[in-house]
Amino acid sequence: MKRILMLGLIFLGMASFSNLQAKELPNPTGRVILTVTGAISNTNTAGGAAVFDRQMLVNLGMTSLKTGTPWSEGVDLYEGPLLRSLINAVGANTDTLSITALNDYGALVPVKDSFDYDVILAIDMNGEAMRIRDKGPIFVLYPFDTDPNLSNEVIYNRSVWQIKAISVE
Template sequence: MKQNFVAGIMLLGVFAFTGLHAQTLSKPTGPVILTITGNIENTNTDGKTAEFDRNMLMNLEVVNQKTMTPWSEGVDVYRGPLLRSVMSAVGAKTDELSVTALNDYSAKVPKKDAEDYDVILAMDMNGKAMSVRDKGPLFLLYPFSSNPSLNNEVIHNRSVWQIKSINVE
């Protein structure tokens, strides 16, 4: 009987552990603004893709980031989910991301950047939703003001705006 009890506890542990990793995301109810594909565990469409609308992204770990950028004048306040929170939500399993813009510009971004810095997918600038005209709907933004060493050509090239998709490679 003791062996059955121990086996039952172990089986419950396996189910609990599995449940923590493989999850189905809720489905978007508004327009899809971000599609994530590749080596991810958590999906909400065809078992291979995660789609997000604005509300889904804003329900992740969202922060305000007050920073200047090489593409704007002065300091602005950006708001959006931390990239590491988005990657956690989809269960990203690898170390490199390919971030693609609406115009098909693409940049390779190490997932480690999201762990080392408060990189966000900026959705709002100075309290207003970012339009395509203003680098929206999503702008991969590094904390340039709080970490001046990020103000270099490599990071500038990773700072994709008008993001439509991320492939976890």
């Protein structure tokens, strides 16, 4: 009897642990602007993907980044969630993200970058929602002006704009 009780407690503990690991994300109420697929444990679709509308990204917590970029003149104020916040929200278990733009341009971004630097998923520029013509709706942005080591072609290629999807590989 003791053995059965002990096995039952172990099973319940494992079930509780797995519930902590995998959880459903809220469903979007607005237009979906980002789809995350692959090795993720937290989803909100029957197909096992995590889809986000703008408000869901805002709810991850907004971070401000004032920086210049190689693709713009001067310095702009960008705001959006940290890339690592998205990684945590979807329960990503990977070393690499494959990020795809609306025009199907893609880049591989090491997850390590999101913890080494405050990489943001910019959704606002100078207080306005980023439009497609302004590299929106989402732009992977590194803090170029705070770390001169980020001003190189490798990092520029990882700075995907007009993002539509991220595959966790």
